[in-house]
Amino acid sequence: MAGEKIMGSSNKPIAMLKVLNPFHIWALGVGIVLVGEFMGWNFTVGKGGAYASLIACWVIGLLYTCVAMIDSEVTSTVAAAGGQYTQAKHIIGPLMAFNVGLYLVMAYTMLCAADALVVGDLMKSGAEVMGYANLDTKPFVVLTVAFLAWLNYRGVFATLTLNLVITFLAFSSLIILFFAVDPLHQGVVLQHQALLTDLPYGWIGVVAALQFGMWYYLGIEGTCQAAEEVRSAGRSIPLGTMGGMMTLLVAATISWFVATGLMPWQYLGQAVTPMYDAATLLGSSQLQLMLFIATAFAAIASANGCINDASRAWFSLARDRYMPVFFGAIHPKYRTPYRSVLFLVPIAVSFAFTGLLDQVITFSILSGLLGYTFMTFNMIKFRKMWPLGSIHRGYIHPFHPIPAITLLTLCCATYFATFLGYGASLLSIMAFYIFSSIWFVLRRYKYVKRADQFTMPWPRPKGY
Amino acid sequence: MKNYTPPNQGMFGQIFDTILVLVLVYVSLMVPLLFKAAAKAEDAATVAAAAVKASWESLGQNAVQQAQWVKLGYDPEKAATLINSRFDYTIDPIMLLITIAVVGGYFWFMLKVSDQEYREVIREKFDNK
Amino acid sequence: MVFWDILVYVAWSLSAAMLVWMLVDAFMISSQYNEEYLMSSREGAEDDVVHGIHLEEGNE
Structure with a gap:
């Protein structure tokens, strides 16, 4: 048997398929995040009141606009699967890259677990409405992960086309909901005057709200994981990302406007499915059904995008031998990182079954935040080491270094917000990354080929 | 200077490394629970004590807010648990x-x-x- | 209601079927293809991909 194995032709390495267009990028980015507008964003209301949530929505929106600008510039230049991981490897160095790779894998795998749990819970509440109490959610959680992994395994085009369709439908449902509440006439359906209160915790509540404010947008930066599979990455990725960011700003503002006009903030701040509750309050069963399906679609789209991104990140780590090289294989027929996809299934399911949703979400948010902090150093060093004009950039973002400095400031504020409610989690997650880093330096890095890590056809960086 | 040539890692080492990372993740997910369990029990007790004999007026809810609470299926006692549980900043x-x-x-x-x-x-x- | 009980079983079996399918496929690939070929993808191999594999894919 061993002698007859197919070798592939010697001069052609295997590669992923370049089949995606900017719409797929939009669907990947928005698909991951949009579930956050259906649930999760409202925890900001609990942490600081309704106005704090709106401020968090816009302040964190500014943070992500900086992220999108910076990321677009670097990604349009460093187009490779692995996204920020590959950027870190070329601009900061191996240990940072290893950490960034872990941020990506952890953020997305944990988000995927949370999404699958949401699908399970929705099935349960659906069954309750139809008169069957205590439906077991586990099979639906597993089915969600298994089906999406199967889809991801079989090819990226079908995976992201599905995401495009269900993300678009979920987004449309928010728009329909917005028009259904008669937005121009206060007091008819919406009761903002009566329901909006002063800041219940004062300004410290606003800062605290920043932590869950990330839920409005977390994952949009995942678009650059598709860099090896998109046609003309330098143009498509900035286009898809910026378009996605605009979609999310609109969706986030609508979600806030509708929900705070219908529910007292103390309820909203802990609601599991706020947008579905909003539809329930409107008393229309069609709207209720629509929001039920849209929430499920949003959760599925998010889990789907997360499997896509997490597997690309894990694959890239393995391809450079940062992680066991076994996972660096590409499927010869479907051209997907199939071993990584398969590996992440039991992990995502186990996260979902720990019952620590709170912890899992905090881990996910914090990993994202660490990644954004990295982007600030990354951008400043990138412009210093390869000044404008020295290499070809697909997109150049304006006002450098203001976005980088703004981003760093907002990141610090968000660390502080995390400290306010989740100080212990913050320290334990930092401990994880510190131990992993030490392990990488002492044990893992010896398997890495030094010069092979630098793959871009760039001149020697300035100062090195 | 000669280029560094890394050793190849065997199957066993690959499996070990993968498991090690996973163990680290699970540990860091579990550790905060130790701190939290104690704090949560305390909170629940104070909130439960305040929930007794609550009315919409004592909770400071205006007419519209009351109406929405009722539509959501809450009576004053149930709502009191949500309204009185506050974060400690x-x-x-x-x-x-x-x-x-x-x-x-x-x-x-x-x-x-x-x-x-x-x-x-x-x-x-x-x-x- | 029986419907929901059946649905639970369907969900379990569908997940199992898809997982088994992926595992079997992964093993088949490992036995059919040379490991080095499967690992041969390179980062930033933009030009090779555009002028080599990608064009060939288009002709399929």
Whole structure:
């Protein structure tokens, strides 16, 4: 048997398929995040009141606009699967890259677990409405992960086309909901005057709200994981990302406007499915059904995008031998990182079954935040080491270094917000990354080929 | 200077490394639970005590708010649990300093080590072809 | 209601079927293809991909 194995032709390495267009990028980015507008964003209301949530929505929106600008510039230049991981490897160095790779894998795998749990819970509440109490959610959680992994395994085009369709439908449902509440006439359906209160915790509540404010947008930066599979990455990725960011700003503002006009903030701040509750309050069963399906679609789209991104990140780590090289294989027929996809299934399911949703979400948010902090150093060093004009950039973002400095400031504020409610989690997650880093330096890095890590056809960086 | 040639890792080592990372993740997910369990029990007790004999007036809810609570299926006693449970935002300065030191130290350590490793990469890539 | 009980079983079996399918496929690939070929993808191999594999894919 061993002698007859197919070798592939010697001069052609295997590669992923370049089949995606900017719409797929939009669907990947928005698909991951949009579930956050259906649930999760409202925890900001609990942490600081309704106005704090709106401020968090816009302040964190500014943070992500900086992220999108910076990321677009670097990604349009460093187009490779692995996204920020590959950027870190070329601009900061191996240990940072290893950490960034872990941020990506952890953020997305944990988000995927949370999404699958949401699908399970929705099935349960659906069954309750139809008169069957205590439906077991586990099979639906597993089915969600298994089906999406199967889809991801079989090819990226079908995976992201599905995401495009269900993300678009979920987004449309928010728009329909917005028009259904008669937005121009206060007091008819919406009761903002009566329901909006002063800041219940004062300004410290606003800062605290920043932590869950990330839920409005977390994952949009995942678009650059598709860099090896998109046609003309330098143009498509900035286009898809910026378009996605605009979609999310609109969706986030609508979600806030509708929900705070219908529910007292103390309820909203802990609601599991706020947008579905909003539809329930409107008393229309069609709207209720629509929001039920849209929430499920949003959760599925998010889990789907997360499997896509997490597997690309894990694959890239393995391809450079940062992680066991076994996972660096590409499927010869479907051209997907199939071993990584398969590996992440039991992990995502186990996260979902720990019952620590709170912890899992905090881990996910914090990993994202660490990644954004990295982007600030990354951008400043990138412009210093390869000044404008020295290499070809697909997109150049304006006002450098203001976005980088703004981003760093907002990141610090968000660390502080995390400290306010989740100080212990913050320290334990930092401990994880510190131990992993030490392990990488002492044990893992010896398997890495030094010069092979630098793959871009760039001149020697300035100062090195 | 000669290029560094890394050893190949065997199957056993690959499996071990993968499991190690997973164990680290699970541990860091579990640890905060130890701190939280104690704090939660305390909170629940105070909130439950306040929930007794609550009315919409004592909870400070206006007419519209009351109506929405009722539509959501809440009576004053049930709503009191939500309304009275508040976050505690008092800052422990020592914990804050420790946290700043940990996050700052982490990034400082990482940039420092990365820079050393990066110089080696660049040397191999551009000096010895 | 029986419907929901059946649905639970369907969900379990569908997940199992898809997982088994992926595992079997992964093993088949490992036995049919050379490991080095499967691992041969390179980062930033933009030009090779555009002028080599990608064009060939288009002709299929």
